[in-house]
Amino acid sequence: MIALLKRDLTLAFRAGGGFGLGLAFFLIVTVLVPFSVGPQSSLLSTIAPGVLWLGALLACLLSLDRLLALDWEDGSLDLLATAPLPLESVVTIKALAHWITTGLPLVLAAPVLGVLLNLPVPGFFWLVVSLALGTPALSVIGTFGAALTVGLKRGGLLLSLLVLPLYVPTLIFGAEVARRGATGMETATPLLMLAGITAATIALLPFASAAVLRVNLR
Amino acid sequence: MSIASKANALWEYANPKKFLTTTERVLPFFWISSAVFIVVGLVWGFFFTPDDYKQGSTVKIIYLHVPSALMAINCWIMMLATSLVWLVRRHHVSALAARAAAPVGIVMTLIALATGAIWGQPMWGTWWAWDPRLTSFLILFLFYLGYVALWEAIEDPDTAADLTSVLCLVGSVFAFLSRYAVNFWNQGLHQGASVMRVGAVTGTDTEEKVSNIFFFPLLVCIIGFVLLFIALVFYRTGTEIRARRIKALIARERVNG
Amino acid sequence: MMPDLGKYADTVLSAYAASLFLLVALVVLSILRGRKVRAEMEKVEKRMSRNG
Numbered sequence: 001m002i003a004l005l006k007r008d009l010t011l012a013f014r015a016g017g018g019f020g021l022g023l024a025f026f027l028i029v030t031v032l033v034p035f036s037v038g039p040q041s042s043l044l045s046t047i048a049p050g051v052l053w054l055g056a057l058l059a060c061l062l063s064l065d066r067l068l069a070l071d072w073e074d075g076s077l078d079l080l081a082t083a084p085l086p087l088e089s090v091v092t093i094k095a096l097a098h099w100i101t102t103g104l105p106l107v108l109a110a111p112v113l114g115v116l117l118n119l120p121v122p123g124f125f126w127l128v129v130s131l132a133l134g135t136p137a138l139s140v141i142g143t144f145g146a147a148l149t150v151g152l153k154r155g156g157l158l159l160s161l162l163v164l165p166l167y168v169p170t171l172i173f174g175a176e177v178a179r180r181g182a183t184g185m186e187t188a189t190p191l192l193m194l195a196g197i198t199a200a201t202i203a204l205l206p207f208a209s210a211a212v213l214r215v216n217l218r
Numbered sequence: 219m220s221i222a223s224k225a226n227a228l229w230e231y232a233n234p235k236k237f238l239t240t241t242e243r244v245l246p247f248f249w250i251s252s253a254v255f256i257v258v259g260l261v262w263g264f265f266f267t268p269d270d271y272k273q274g275s276t277v278k279i280i281y282l283h284v285p286s287a288l289m290a291i292n293c294w295i296m297m298l299a300t301s302l303v304w305l306v307r308r309h310h311v312s313a314l315a316a317r318a319a320a321p322v323g324i325v326m327t328l329i330a331l332a333t334g335a336i337w338g339q340p341m342w343g344t345w346w347a348w349d350p351r352l353t354s355f356l357i358l359f360l361f362y363l364g365y366v367a368l369w370e371a372i373e374d375p376d377t378a379a380d381l382t383s384v385l386c387l388v389g390s391v392f393a394f395l396s397r398y399a400v401n402f403w404n405q406g407l408h409q410g411a412s413v414m415r416v417g418a419v420t421g422t423d424t425e426e427k428v429s430n431i432f433f434f435p436l437l438v439c440i441i442g443f444v445l446l447f448i449a450l451v452f453y454r455t456g457t458e459i460r461a462r463r464i465k466a467l468i469a470r471e472r473v474n475g
Numbered sequence: 476m477m478p479d480l481g482k483y484a485d486t487v488l489s490a491y492a493a494s495l496f497l498l499v500a501l502v503v504l505s506i507l508r509g510r511k512v513r514a515e516m517e518k519v520e521k522r523m524s525r526n527g
Contacts, residue, residue: 144388148381152371161367162385165360166392169399176403193402197395208388215380264491275483282494325501329494336490340483446498450505457509460516467519471526 001085001093008097011070022059022102023109029055030113041118048117049127049178055113056106056131057171060138061163063102065156067094067146068213077150081217087210095136095143095206103135119182126181130194134174137198140205141166147209151216170197232309234459241452248449255442263435270432279337281436285443286329290358293323293447297365298390301383311455313379314462316386317369318454322447324362331355350400357396361389375462 033051034044071077080090110131111124119127145163149155176190263281270277297316304313334352335345346352368385372378 148368148385149371151377155371158364158367158371161360162364165357165364165396166389168357169392169395172396172399172403190402193399205388208384212381212384215377215384218377260491269481275481275487278487279490282490286494322501325497329497332493332497333490336486336493340486446502450502453509454505457505457512460509460512464512464516464519467516467523471519471523474526 001089004080004085004090004093005097008094009100012097012101022063023105025062026055026059026106026109027113029058030116033117045118045120045182048114048119049123049182050175051117052110052114052119052127053131053134053171053175053178056110056135057138057167059106060102060135060142061160061167063098064142064146064163065149065159067098067143068150069146069155072150077213078217081214087213088206091143091147091209091213092140092202092206095139095202095209098143099136099139103131103139107131107135122184123178123182126187127178130174130177130181130191133177133191133194133198134170137170137194137201138167140201140209141170144205144209144212147213147216150213170194173197232307232311234311234463237311238456238459241456245449245452248445248452252442252445252449255438255445257442259435259438259440259442262438263432267431267435273341276337276340277432279333280432281439283330283333283337284436285440286326286333287355288440289443289447290323290326290330290355292444293319293326294358294361294390294393296451297323297386301386304379305383305387310379310462311459313383314458315451315455316382317379318458319451320362320366320369322450322454324359324366326443326447327355327359327362331359348404350397350404353400353404354393354397357400358393361393365389375465 030051033047037043037047068077071080081087083090107128110127114124114127142163145159145166148162149159152158173190173194177187177194180187180190260281264278267278269275297319300312300316300319303309304316331352334355338347338352339345365382365385368382369378372381
C-alpha cells in the first residue's frame with residue numbers, strides 16, 4: 001500500500017503538469033475575481049470565503065480526469081486489479097495521493113490568496129480548517145467520478161457533470177464554515193456536518209468506486 | 219394463490235417477451251385513462267375553480283406544478299428501485315425501465331421548475347430565488363442530466379446498466395444529503411408541502427391549507443400524471459427492449475455472416 | 476367560456492402553455508422513437524428469418 005502511494009506521488013511530482021496545475025488554477029481564479037467584481041475591499045471580504053472555496057473545488061475538479069486515466073492507458077490499472085491488494089484500498093490510496101498532490105497544496109495556499117481577497121482576520125483560521133476537513137471528501141468523491149468515466153474516450157466533461165452535483169453538500173457546509181468564521185458567528189454545526197460528510201464518504205464511497213472500477217475493467 | 223407464488227409471478231415480467239405482450243395489452247388503458255384524468259383535472263381546475271383570495275388566478279398553476287413536482291421525485295425513486303433490482307437480480311427489463319424513465323423525470327422536473335418560476339414572478343416578485351425547494355429541484359435536475367449522459371456515453375449495455383445503477387444509488391444518497399444541506403443553508407420563501415399534510419386536507423391547518431375546492435381537481439390531476447408516467451415508462455421501456463434486440467440481432471448477423 | 480383571469484392572465488396562460496408543450500413534446504418524441512425502433516426491429520427480424 002505504502003509502495004503504491006509512493007509510486008503515485010513520485011509520478012505526480014515528476015509528470016510536471018499534474019501537480020502544479022490545480023494550484024495555478026486556484027491562483028488564477030482568485031486573482032481574476034477582483035477584476036470581474038470590482039476592487040471594493042468590503043465587497044471582496046464578503047465574498048472571499050465563498051470564492052476561495054469555489055476556487056479550491058474547481059481546482060480539485062480539474063485534476064480528476066488524470067486520477068485514473070493514466071493508469072488505465074498504460075495498463076497498470078489491470079495489474080493493480082489482479083494484485084493481492086483489494087481494489088477498495090487501491091482507490092482509497094489513489095484518492096489519498098490525489099489529496100496530497102492537489103488538496104493539501106490548496107489548503108496551504110488558501111490563506112495567502114485570502115490576503116489578496118481581503119479576507120477578515122478571524123476567517124483565516126476557519127478557512128484553513130474547513131478546507132482541510134472538506135478537501136479529502138472532494139478527492140474521494142472525485143475518485144468515484146473518475147472510476148465511473150475511466151473507460152470513456154471523452155470522459156472529462158461527463159466527469160464534471162457527474163461530480164459537480166455530488167460536491168454540493170460538501171461545498172455548502174464547507175463554505176458555510178468559512179463564511180461564518182469570517183463574520184465571527186459560531187461554526188460548530190456546519191463544521192460537524194462537514195466532518196460527518198468527509199468521514200462518511202471516506203468510509204463508504206471507496207466500495208462504490210471499487211465496484212464501478214471492477215465493472216469498467218471487466 | 220399464495221403470497222410467495224404471487225411474488226414469483228411478478229418476476230415473470232422480467233422476461234422481456236412477457237413484458238412486451240403484457241404492456242402492449244394494458245397500454246391503451248393507461249394512455250386513455252391518463253388523458254381523461256389530466257383533461258378532466260385541468261379543465262375542472264382551470265374553468266371551474268374560484269380564484270384564491272390572496273394569489274388570484276395564479277393558484278390555477280398548482281394543477282400542473284404540484285403533480286409534476288411529485289412525479290419528478292417519484293420518478294427518481296422508481297429509478298432507484300429498478301436500479302437495485304438490476305444490481306441484485308440482473309433483470310434486463312429493470313435496467314431498461316430505469317433508462318426509459320430518466321427523460322420523463324427530466325421533463326417533469328423542467329415543468330415543475332418552469333411553472334414554479336412563472337408562478338414565483340408575480341407572487342414573490344422574482345423568477346428565481348435560491349430557496350431550498352427550488353434549489354433542491356435544480357440539483358435533482360443536474361442529477362438526472364448526469365444519469366442520462368452516462369447512459370448515452372457508454373457503449374456496452376450491461377456496463378452502462380451497472381454504472382448508471384451505482385450512480386443512481388450514490389446519487390440518491392447525495393441528493394438526500396443536498397436536500398438537508400440546502401435547508402440548512404437557506405430558509406426559504408416556498409410554503410411547506412401543503413398537499414401531503416393531513417392537516418391541510420382536513421382543513422384544521424388554516425394557515426397554508428389547500429382548501430377542498432382546489433384539492434379535488436388537484437387530486438384528479440395527480441392521478442392523471444401518475445397514469446401518464448406509467449404509460450410513458452411502459453411504452454419507452456418497450457422501445458428500449460426492441461432497440462436492445464436490434465443490437466443483439468445485428469451482432470448475431472455479423473458473427474454468422 | 477373563458478374564465479376571468481384578472482391581471483395574472485399572462486402568468487397562468489404561459490404556465491399552462493409551457494407545461495402542456497413540454498408534456499406533448501415528451502409524448503410525441505417517445506412515440507416517434509418507439510415507432511422507428513419497432514419498424515427497424517421488424518425489418519431486421521425479417522432479414523434474419525430470410526437469411527436463416
